[in-house]
Amino acid sequence: GAGVSQSPRYKVAKRGQDVALRCDPISGHVSLFWYQQALGQGPEFLTYFQNEAQLDKSGLPSDRFFAERPEGSVSTLKIQRTQQEDSAVYLCASSWGRGAPMDEQFFGPGTRLTVL
């Protein structure tokens, strides 16, 4: 079956541009997560949705970062006025939402954002 998909796979932006990254989770998955992975580091949590509700956005680094999941399926991570330090791979994951320990997160391939 289809896994988590993300688009675009690669994005180059000039500093100051706005970008939008899309995540299509596995059909029926209730929970959706965004992570940011800098080069050579492990992924870092950004935000979490249960259906359309954003339950945790504690990892968003600044108010330039905004995520939404209006119908409880597809999610978009938007970064306004991009800065060079935003360059990273942005990973999306989804799960059934049954709560640990049963909940395996399924990750997409990521979007590599490069800000020039």
Add this chain to the structure above:
Amino acid sequence: DAKTTQPTSMDCAEGRAANLPCNHSTISGNEYVYWYRQIHSQGPQYIIHGLKNNETNEMASLIITEDRKSSTLILPHATLRDTAVYYCIVRVQGGSEKLVFGKGTKLTVNP
């Protein structure tokens, strides 16, 4: 979530067992140990998890010490495709849904 400590890198010969250690000395009674791996240019992939008993699935075995302060992920017959970064994560049952990754262990399987 409790912190974990893993070696930065390890090497293994193809066909041999790869034993990846993880220290989680501050783990509490309701925290599970999870392992994920990340192959180059891909998203992380779930491998296995456990609470206190040893666990085995089609991918790996997880050995947790009796005091639960450390664990070992075992890949019984490593292949070149097992070359990846392996992350050991502790996560409380019923707690925050997020995964807290460290830097992991870069496992290189050599021919």
